Amino acid sequence: MDKRSFIKTGLGIAGLSLVNPVQSLQTLAAVTPFELPKLPYAYNALEPALDARTMEIHHSKHHAAYVEKLNAELANGKLSYSSLEDLLQNHAHLNKIIRNQGGGHYNHSLLWRTLTVPNSSKMPEDLKMEIIKYFESVEGFKVKLKQTALSQFGSGWAWLCKAADGKLFITATQNQDNPLMKIEGLVQGKPLLGIDVWEHAYYLKFLNKRADYVDAFMSCINWNEVNRLRLDK
Ligand code: MN
Numbered sequence: 638m639d640k641r642s643f644i645k646t647g648l649g650i651a652g653l654s655l656v657n658p659v660q661s662l663q664t665l666a667a668v669t670p671f672e673l674p675k676l677p678y679a680y681n682a683l684e685p686a687l688d689a690r691t692m693e694i695h696h697s698k699h700h701a702a703y704v705e706k707l708n709a710e711l712a713n714g715k716l717s718y719s720s721l722e723d724l725l726q727n728h729a730h731l732n733k734i735i736r737n738q739g740g741g742h743y744n745h746s747l748l749w750r751t752l753t754v755p756n757s758s759k760m761p762e763d764l765k766m767e768i769i770k771y772f773e774s775v776e777g778f779k780v781k782l783k784q785t786a787l788s789q790f791g792s793g794w795a796w797l798c799k800a801a802d803g804k805l806f807i808t809a810t811q812n813q814d815n816p817l818m819k820i821e822g823l824v825q826g827k828p829l830l831g832i833d834v835w836e837h838a839y840y841l842k843f844l845n846k847r848a849d850y851v852d853a854f855m856s857c858i859n860w861n862e863v864n865r866l867r868l869d870k
Contacts, residue, residue: 670708671704673700674749683857699741699837707741721743722817725817726819744833745833753862758859783851786847789809793811794815795831796808796830800826
């Protein structure tokens with residue numbers, strides 16, 4: 638992803654503002670309207686684990702619709718925010734459209750970044766140590782993440798997050814909510830990895846077999862990217 642499209646997805650802003658302290662709110666305002674980020678790989682790159690047709694519809698239809706509806710809501714210029722994260726942290730609990738469409742844009746932008754060619758990514762040692770610290774073992778962590786994805790009733794996400802104090806934790810959210818949002822009953826943290834358990838993410842190939850989809854998904858996780866997100870401020 639080039640710097641410009643990285644900025645436009647809104648996910649890079651916090652990190653970039655650290656290396657570029659003169660970046661002003663006025664510059665950041667240029668991130669709207671938000672844009673559908675390009676995938677960092679081809680639609681068929683995750684075959685045979687995740688099929689090309691689902692990837693194409695998921696990205697070019699579902700994610701595109703979240704971006705379009707988010708931009709429509711922001712078009713009146715009434716909301717003030719400095720980044721997509723800031724928008725979700727400060728407006729999602731007050732505005733249902735920001736919560737659903739902004740959440741959808743953020744969650745899917747994160748999703749594409751954290752996937753890669755099946756069985757091609759090895760967990761970095763420092764991430765492994767952190768996971769063992771909080772979940773006892775990598776295997777135990779994977780079981781817990783999968784169980785969380787399977788026990789989410791209806792549409793939503795299972796997350797690996799980093800709390801403000803640095804602790805890693807697993808949680809689940811409904812619909813397009815995520816742990817950046819100030820929503821009652823939701824533990825707050827920075828999402829590092831999210832498993833999309835909406836049926837649109839798997840039904841074409843896996844039908845009702847969510848467990849098989851979660852296994853396939855987990856073979857495509859880009860652990861280097863998850864670790865990069867963990868290390869980013
Ligand atoms: Mn989705």
